[in-house]
Amino acid sequence: AAGVIQSPRHLIKEKRETATLKCYPIPRHDTVYWYQQGPGQDPQFLISFYEKMQSDKGSIPDRFSAQQFSDYHSELNMSSLELGDSALYFCASSFLGRADTQYFGPGTRLTVL
Amino acid sequence: AQTVTQSQPEMSVQEAETVTLSCTYDTSENNYYLFWYKQPPSRQMILVIRQEAYKQQNATENRFSVNFQKAAKSFSLKISDSQLGDTAMYFCAFMSVGDGTASKLTFGTGTRLQVTL
Known part of the structure; x- marks a missing residue:
């Protein structure tokens, strides 16, 4: 079965640079979630989109923005990167938004030097 | 706001034995x-099992089962x-079923x- 696709899988950036993470949900899934997992921590919710509209927002820095496109893929844009942004970024998708299981992609490991 | 508590940072079990992981929520x-x-270790997040709060019957998936105690707000795995392949970090998670x-x-x-072994 098709799974959530994330690209790139690994990304190395310098401080103050910009990064773009991409997420392709499972076919027919219309909802995308982004989570950040720091070293030794549990995943923290950043933002979600349902039918291409932002549906919820968590502890996402103002330096980050995201959107969901007409084909339901999503991009997380991160600017003015800081050392503390180094983490594993997960995208998850679900069907019909509410009350459904979220399936996770393999994650993008971002390292900020 | 919801909170989820897992009070056992680490556990160990021998192959073929049974182990129970605890989780409480508020x-x-x-x-x-x-x-x-x-x-x-690959860091992939893999769904193990799901329990709907309105269901009284505990969910099972092959070797995995839960003990859901709604009144006590307890949800153990x-x-x-x-098996050796069960070696991993296990996260308990809560999801509100809201208004759409x-x-x-x-x-x-x-x-x-x-x-x-």
Whole structure:
């Protein structure tokens, strides 16, 4: 079965640079979630989109923005990167938004030097 | 706001034995789902099992089963016939079933399970 696709899988950036993470949900899934997992921590919710509209927002820095496109893929844009942004970024998708299981992609490991 | 607590940072079990991971949560809501996710060394987040709060019957998936105590807000995971491949971090997660909007997952801090020979 098709799974959530994330690209790139690994990304190395310098401080103050910009990064773009991409997420392709499972076919027919219309909802995308982004989570950040720091070293030794549990995943923290950043933002979600349902039918291409932002549906919820968590502890996402103002330096980050995201959107969901007409084909339901999503991009997380991160600017003015800081050392503390180094983490594993997960995208998850679900069907019909509410009350459904979220399936996770393999994650993008971002390292900020 | 919901909180999820996993009080066992690390556990160890021998192969073929049974182990139970604990999870408690706090919420004022009546309609929600609970999940266990597994994160092996590859860091992939893998769904293990799901429990709907409105269901009284405990969910089972092969060797994995839960003990859901709604009044006590407890949601433990039992792994039977443990296998080396079960070695992973296990996260308990809560999801509110709201009014039609996408619902985030709130995770516990995880329990690291080591299966030994």
